[in-house]
Amino acid sequence: MRRLPKPSPELARQVLAPLSFKRRLVGHRLHPRLGAIPVSLYSLDEIVAFLSDVYAQLDLDDLQAWARDSIADHELAAAISAVAASDSSPFNKNQRLRMLLETRLHQCRKISL
Amino acid sequence: MYGHTGKILRVNLSTAKVSDLATKNYESWVGGHGMGSAIFRDLARDKTIGPFDEGNVVTIMTSPLTGTLAPGGASRTEMQGIGAQSSPIGWFTRSNVGGRFGAMLKYAGWDGIVIEGKASVPVWLDIRNDDVKIREAGRLWGLDTWETQRQIWKQVTGGADWAEVETEKGRGRTTQKPAVLAIGPAGENRCRIAAVIHDAGNAAGQGGFGAVWGSKNLKAISVIGTQSVSIADPKALLEARAWAQKNFTLDVDDPAAMTGSRSVMGNIQFRSLSSFGSAPVPAVFWPRSMPHRPQACVGCPAGCRTRTASGLGNESSCAETAIYTVFDFKKNAGPLTHLLNRIAERAMGDLGVMVVGMFSKKPRDNSYKATDLAQRLGINAFELFKGIPYMRDLYKMGALGPGKSIACDLDFDDLGSLDFARKLLHAIAHREGIGDDVADGFYRAAGKWGRLDEDLASGLLPYPYWGLPDHYDPRFQVEWGYGSVMGDRDINEHGLNMLFWMPTAAQIFGIKPFMSAEEAVGAFTEKMEPYAGDPLMLDYSEDNMYSAHVAKTVAWHRRYTRFWKQSALFCDYLFPDFMNAASADKRGLTGVAEPKFLNAVTGGDLSFAGGIELGRKIWNLDNAIWTLQGRTRDLVRFAPYIHRTPLRGTALVPGRVNGKWAYINAKGRKVSEEKFEQWKTNFYELEGWDPKTGWPTRKTLAALGLPAVADELDAAGKMGKD
Numbered sequence: 001m002r003r004l005p006k007p008s009p010e011l012a013r014q015v016l017a018p019l020s021f022k023r024r025l026v027g028h029r030l031h032p033r034l035g036a037i038p039v040s041l042y043s044l045d046e047i048v049a050f051l052s053d054v055y056a057q058l059d060l061d062d063l064q065a066w067a068r069d070s071i072a073d074h075e076l077a078a079a080i081s082a083v084a085a086s087d088s089s090p091f092n093k094n095q096r097l098r099m100l101l102e103t104r105l106h107q108c109r110k111i112s113l
Numbered sequence: 114m115y116g117h118t119g120k121i122l123r124v125n126l127s128t129a130k131v132s133d134l135a136t137k138n139y140e141s142w143v144g145g146h147g148m149g150s151a152i153f154r155d156l157a158r159d160k161t162i163g164p165f166d167e168g169n170v171v172t173i174m175t176s177p178l179t180g181t182l183a184p185g186g187a188s189r190t191e192m193q194g195i196g197a198q199s200s201p202i203g204w205f206t207r208s209n210v211g212g213r214f215g216a217m218l219k220y221a222g223w224d225g226i227v228i229e230g231k232a233s234v235p236v237w238l239d240i241r242n243d244d245v246k247i248r249e250a251g252r253l254w255g256l257d258t259w260e261t262q263r264q265i266w267k268q269v270t271g272g273a274d275w276a277e278v279e280t281e282k283g284r285g286r287t288t289q290k291p292a293v294l295a296i297g298p299a300g301e302n303r304c305r306i307a308a309v310i311h312d313a314g315n316a317a318g319q320g321g322f323g324a325v326w327g328s329k330n331l332k333a334i335s336v337i338g339t340q341s342v343s344i345a346d347p348k349a350l351l352e353a354r355a356w357a358q359k360n361f362t363l364d365v366d367d368p369a370a371m372t373g374s375r376s377v378m379g380n381i382q383f384r385s386l387s388s389f390g391s392a393p394v395p396a397v398f399w400p401r402s403m404p405h406r407p408q409a410c411v412g413c414p415a416g417c418r419t420r421t422a423s424g425l426g427n428e429s430s431c432a433e434t435a436i437y438t439v440f441d442f443k444k445n446a447g448p449l450t451h452l453l454n455r456i457a458e459r460a461m462g463d464l465g466v467m468v469v470g471m472f473s474k475k476p477r478d479n480s481y482k483a484t485d486l487a488q489r490l491g492i493n494a495f496e497l498f499k500g501i502p503y504m505r506d507l508y509k510m511g512a513l514g515p516g517k518s519i520a521c522d523l524d525f526d527d528l529g530s531l532d533f534a535r536k537l538l539h540a541i542a543h544r545e546g547i548g549d550d551v552a553d554g555f556y557r558a559a560g561k562w563g564r565l566d567e568d569l570a571s572g573l574l575p576y577p578y579w580g581l582p583d584h585y586d587p588r589f590q591v592e593w594g595y596g597s598v599m600g601d602r603d604i605n606e607h608g609l610n611m612l613f614w615m616p617t618a619a620q621i622f623g624i625k626p627f628m629s630a631e632e633a634v635g636a637f638t639e640k641m642e643p644y645a646g647d648p649l650m651l652d653y654s655e656d657n658m659y660s661a662h663v664a665k666t667v668a669w670h671r672r673y674t675r676f677w678k679q680s681a682l683f684c685d686y687l688f689p690d691f692m693n694a695a696s697a698d699k700r701g702l703t704g705v706a707e708p709k710f711l712n713a714v715t716g717g718d719l720s721f722a723g724g725i726e727l728g729r730k731i732w733n734l735d736n737a738i739w740t741l742q743g744r745t746r747d748l749v750r751f752a753p754y755i756h757r758t759p760l761r762g763t764a765l766v767p768g769r770v771n772g773k774w775a776y777i778n779a780k781g782r783k784v785s786e787e788k789f790e791q792w793k794t795n796f797y798e799l800e801g802w803d804p805k806t807g808w809p810t811r812k813t814l815a816a817l818g819l820p821a822v823a824d825e826l827d828a829a830g831k832m833g834k835d
Contacts, residue, residue: 021506021511024509026761027762028761028762029439030617030621031435032610032614032618033386033396033431033432033607033610034398034431034435034584035583035585035586035590036586036762038572038761040505040509042509045443049442050443055618055621057763059761059762089621089622089623090620090621090763091621091622092623
């Protein structure tokens, strides 16, 4: 997995900031008895938690756009793009993305302390 | 007919009169929903009344299978009457509850209960075999559903571990507790999203029957019985059970059987959906697993819920267990997941990551406790499941909160905590603050807040029909949406969902689907009598989703479920079983099993197709009642977001591409408003209803043996044109 360089304090602040209603991401949790359940995601923390669900669905184009445009984390956006382009199942992509985003989350939290 | 006890308990709460109806007068409907609809039509003189009118009639019906050993068919109880939840009209509707109530009712000698009128003071109904008393419930009023049951158990058994009950032949003894249906504060306060609860987690949730009971001052019905169910051919029933087990169930004691499509990975395609051949996986969605054992309703092999070592979340399943899961997890998941992932990936690669993904969640029990609280207060969990995220979005939008246009003093930053759950659920059940708005359902609350049009247009409020929450989206699971809007409620019938779940789950994990699209369509449609052999019924492509073929799909589904699931009362968890990982040819037992079990019990010779035809009669009777209530074709509409916003997320369903079958992705799809209108015409014509109004016609009703229903429609000026 691509290593993410240490973020600047400014970037860390942006990454950790909660998302507004308009900038939220909407994922879907699939379940055989419940169908596709929309889930609003308002922070990186929430996205990481969401991706822990085995049947989480997140549009990877939306995720890249969010990293690039909403939090201006171009390195993260590039890393997401690399995972999205990989020849892997949606489940495995999700797990890799979760680890990637969790890494970024910890980097940013460490810097913001 | 064998399987019946011969009498239906009739209780008029206004006059305190207890009498009975002869089951034989309704025997042609077999049981459950069919009987309930027929009794409602006979006894509810004015069908245009509201849910809280004294004239509303509530039926609680069993089937011949109830209390027997028919797998997945022995425990369901069907509740009907004019509901409080739907909009713009509280439709004549249904709900259904499992557990042991229906079986105990049969053991007490009753095929069902009919509740009429309204008590002047709170009461509960005490049934001990033939001895039936209406008792004052002043002491119980205000208690939650669990405490109500405890008090009743204590009173009926005298605190002993067994009970002695009078029978016709003397005295009977049982170690069983009475089976109790009860409402909580939500029902007492006429919350339109109030449920009727039985034991810890069985709920008749949809329809708002908790509120209807509350309006009748009916707190609970308790039943204890010491008799049994007469079965026409006990040997045939046991042989049918052995046949199902041998040919259609997974042998969990045989490791060699757990390979290929029957392995853990293969079973992902069957988990929690209708199949006897699935591994026994409880349908619970807690953020973490606690030590537990499976728990099942009477006579059922599935064990779709759990009893936990902690005692939390007992008997709740499905959406009930998901109302707080996301928020609990969001608030409480920690860095442990990250650490475990790193270790697991290094040690086991992708497999390690997957295992951690499934199990490495930080222990919290808020979601269990929130669910238990909803059951105790008697609130319909499915409304909470869809409505709490809606409230959170409004809060994030800045529309809801302290000093906002929607005044609310709840701290949504604390969502996921137990304190938040307690405050919200108590506010709803007791109609306090914002809870007073939500108590009437999130659809009505959105209307009160002035947000209904905007949020139904965007889909922020995912309520596609009749003011009721979305379940399976009509933009891909077509028959679910069409069937719901043509009926009275979210159908909550999972019989055809495997056609979505099986390929979609396979795609998620990068494994081969259990069946190709063409194979799957064949396996399903070969059983769909009287339309068997038309594969286009299950072509979910946009080119076909408005066709006469799909009208047949919806008609078949309405008929199958009205009879086999809601009247014979086979459980949705196991029936219909079209596709089965444990059977030699991948085909399930549907088509053969249903009549095999029913006929063994009744001694009749009803065929599978005969049951579906009886389902058509029941479906027509229901449509006649809705017509009398005010249903017209123009009312049958989806919320605007179904037509205007594209489906997000991947949903694979079978369909034809350039004439060849494939699993196609419905992502991005909308339902065309104009084409849906054409589909409605196709459907009405297929059913023999007037396409202009959607009303039944005399010709169709007469052919079904329902001339009196036609007369009633005629008298009301609501007869469709032939």
